[in-house]
Amino acid sequence: MIGAMNFADRLADAVRAKNSCAILGVDPQLDSAKAKGVPERYTLGRFCCEIVEACAPYVCAIKPQLAFYEARGIDGMRAFVEVIRTARKLGLIVIADAKRGDIGSTSAAYAEAFLGDGDFGCDAITVNPYQGADSTMPFIAKVASGRGVFVLVRTSNPSSGEFQDIADGDGVAMWERIAARVHGWGSDYIGESGLSAIGAVVGATYPNHARRARVLMRNAIILVPGYGAQGASAADALASARTDGGGVIVNASRSLMYAYRGAAEKSAGEAAAIAARAMRDDLNAALAKLRASG
């Protein structure tokens, strides 16, 4: 059971306790030439859970990406449930990277799925804002039960700017308008940490946008994808940090889960743990520099 403590405070506590703003993307890739799926002698669930267990000391949260479970049908969804249970046992916060959003009654069902107490219930969810406020509100309604929401604002993929950067007559980009709304929605849910339970996803691959995002959403926890396999450095990933270094969590998926492929002597878990510790240290070094200069 998740308590009704503000999600932002829970997450800030976890960042402090672990001395880490790193989050583990639990994204078991599909078999393909580039990404090798599930290693031999592992089940999907065991592979994911071994990585979660091994990385737990070095990350403040995990972020399973639903697509990689859904692609495997019922077995995949069972593995997703295993991942959630393993994380709960380890006291890890779970962010469902689901990017959901629909008309109100449907969003309410999605909120029940991923922020409720059922099989797929997590601590927070990523949400797509394209359908407007009434599609986001049912998720925000779960904040009262200690859950968190991360709204897609500016994503990390190459064509993210195609619609997100379109400016209105006043020169304000779509993503900036969404950021302003996220700030407004979040202002009612600020915890003792000074951070809001309504956060934002802002990719690390565009540091200028990240800095602007912080100006627009001063209380938001910014979830930053793009570190590691997507190419962003620790300094890039922390571009939206507050002057005290807080308010940012940084995700890596493939560079942790598939670390074993470059380390033949080690198990998937051992290799992931080493990579997660290195990621934590890399981020902490960049944070120290940032605090010194700020």
Add this chain to the structure above:
Amino acid sequence: MIGAMNFADRLADAVRAKNSCAILGVDPQLDSAKAKGVPERYTLGRFCCEIVEACAPYVCAIKPQLAFYEARGIDGMRAFVEVIRTARKLGLIVIADAKRGDIGSTSAAYAEAFLGDGDFGCDAITVNPYQGADSTMPFIAKVASGRGVFVLVRTSNPSSGEFQDIADGDGVAMWERIAARVHGWGSDYIGESGLSAIGAVVGATYPNHARRARVLMRNAIILVPGYGAQGASAADALASARTDGGGVIVNASRSLMYAYRGAAEKSAGEAAAIAARAMRDDLNAALAKLRASG
């Protein structure tokens, strides 16, 4: 197995064969004061499948909304699989209303989930375009295998205009830019029907937008939610039809699935069949008027 015939042609054939552009939204609502979930003496799967079987003669396709299955965890996903299997046996096209979209590698996994041959494999999917072209391409890549894609363009919910209607410096709304892209993406996938396997979702609650959407996407099959419980009339729902009356499919969910609540003597299936036949006739009458005036 789904053949490699163009999805638009398959759907156009189904519309002709059934003499119906109606689609059944298989959306088992959660228990609440307004929507009564699953009736007594039914399992979730049996309830949904009875509705699908009963409505099959009157609809060209079904559109299960993933949220309502996900909200019920593993049992819900099993019911989703049952619905897909029942529809396949009846020769019905299945559109996964999933509104997915993410960075490329993740969208590829979603495409595998809902347009592949696994447990959750359907004929088509609804896609959220906010992350730009590279998030949509992995879905479009499945068109070669006979699958279809419906891109969210202008939705039917009250706050849909909040971001979708924002105009750029030239006065072009966000949704119109997305519509133009959908037209472009779809132009490579036009079948013998003259319609493209890349369609669009345009809500029935804004008929002016629907007419403009047809101008912008002349080859798109437009999936129209909003008829029935959401308040749009048949004429509203058909506002984006081509002059020959084609190119539109119209969804109703609650007004069919919960028809039994206003018809105490009838089973859920019997009541849904009567409502589906009435919906088909309502749409066909409006189409006849439209053809006569066009």
